[in-house]
Amino acid sequence: MTDSAKKPKRPRDTNQLAKLIADIATGEATDPDPKPTETRASKAGRKGGPARAKALTDEQRSEIARVAAQARWKKS
Numbered sequence: 001m002t003d004s005a006k007k008p009k010r011p012r013d014t015n016q017l018a019k020l021i022a023d024i025a026t027g028e029a030t031d032p033d034p035k036p037t038e039t040r041a042s043k044a045g046r047k048g049g050p051a052r053a054k055a056l057t058d059e060q061r062s063e064i065a066r067v068a069a070q071a072r073w074k075k076s
Contacts, residue, residue: 011017023029053061
């Protein structure tokens with residue numbers, strides 16, 4: 001997800017979801033704040049990817065992409 005932290009799961013039942021949305025809109029319920037560990041992990045993930053990409057050579061990145069493509073298209 002591109003947000004700073006994952007959103008909490010919403011009810012799958014449409015009636016429960018509608019009630020939750022109405023409660024949030026009227027102020028009877030609030031969206032729970034993300035836990036500190038979730039926020040920290042998300043922030044670390046955003047930093048880690050670009051740092052890893054910077055540390056890899058072009059050949060290493062190409063090999064990783066090749067292996068990923070093979071795994072994706074591998075026949076079961």
